[in-house]
Amino acid sequence: MTVKPDAIERFGNRIARLPFVRGQRAEALPITLDRKRIYVLPTRLGLLVGTLVLAMLIGALNYNNNPGLFLAFLLAAVVHNGFVMAHLGLSGLRVSTLQADTVHAGESATLRLRLAAGKRARTGLEIRTSDGAEIILSMSIAEDRDATLSVPTSKRGMMDLGRLRISTTRPLGLARAWSWWRPQVRVLVYPAAEAHAPPLPGISADGAPKPRAQRTGEDTHHLREYRLGDAPRQIAWKSSARLDRLLVREYEAGTSSDVRLEWASLRHLPLEQRIARLTAWVLESEREGRRSVLLLPTESIGPGRGSEHRHACLRALALLPASAP
Numbered sequence: 001m002t003v004k005p006d007a008i009e010r011f012g013n014r015i016a017r018l019p020f021v022r023g024q025r026a027e028a029l030p031i032t033l034d035r036k037r038i039y040v041l042p043t044r045l046g047l048l049v050g051t052l053v054l055a056m057l058i059g060a061l062n063y064n065n066n067p068g069l070f071l072a073f074l075l076a077a078v079v080h081n082g083f084v085m086a087h088l089g090l091s092g093l094r095v096s097t098l099q100a101d102t103v104h105a106g107e108s109a110t111l112r113l114r115l116a117a118g119k120r121a122r123t124g125l126e127i128r129t130s131d132g133a134e135i136i137l138s139m140s141i142a143e144d145r146d147a148t149l150s151v152p153t154s155k156r157g158m159m160d161l162g163r164l165r166i167s168t169t170r171p172l173g174l175a176r177a178w179s180w181w182r183p184q185v186r187v188l189v190y191p192a193a194e195a196h197a198p199p200l201p202g203i204s205a206d207g208a209p210k211p212r213a214q215r216t217g218e219d220t221h222h223l224r225e226y227r228l229g230d231a232p233r234q235i236a237w238k239s240s241a242r243l244d245r246l247l248v249r250e251y252e253a254g255t256s257s258d259v260r261l262e263w264a265s266l267r268h269l270p271l272e273q274r275i276a277r278l279t280a281w282v283l284e285s286e287r288e289g290r291r292s293v294l295l296l297p298t299e300s301i302g303p304g305r306g307s308e309h310r311h312a313c314l315r316a317l318a319l320l321p322a323s324a325p
Contacts, residue, residue: 029098040175041176046079082173086177095116100185105192113147115146122139123168127147127166190318192276226245259290296320
């Protein structure tokens, strides 16, 4: 959920830019919110109540009205307690972990925070990112709880999460207590894949390259006579014993063949479009179960397949500099 800040919050955001305010530098976890990093300002309701109390106080002094003075000071004490209780609503709160999933550019990254309430119950906790994404939760005494935030992404590479704000206006809504925190964790954003990419290079129109017999692979092609230099693990011992001669398993790579995804073959495309097409090809080769090798200007990845190989390829594409040849 994205919420627009009001005038008081915008004023607080301006204060946050001052060099002595917390959140200018990245901090490692865990962190515990204490009095040195909690700030308090009145809400719009708090400003309204404060104005009314001030008017009551001036009127009671002007007319020497003791019951009016008593009521004004009583309301002032309530407002003061609202500020104190809002501060205590954050004091002692602990943020222990933060995790973020990798996503493709244009998707929303999921942030998972682990919070510990400590010795106090926490109500109406608001956790907001720098772009306005917000979640509200409450915690009982000594409870540990996970909070999940969705952060939009726009471009590939390592994304800085910026400053996160943890705040509350409870219990009276007269004051907002908040604390800034800039996490060290950054989110890896994969490049967006090309929407309608052409078929994988080296693959026929029907998507099935011709199988080839070879000495290593996955599926048994046939048995043949043993030749000097064959690996012992390829010998079919049961068949050899039955026929009284050494037979060796010869394997077939099946319908999957190594796919070469070459940066140099896409020189006619702009840089970001090249990255988008290679991203689409990496995902497509993974969906089809094909082994692939990614050849970039600075490195070669593979051949391989599986989640680790896909991550290595997409990470390399995400971190390519804007001036890649």
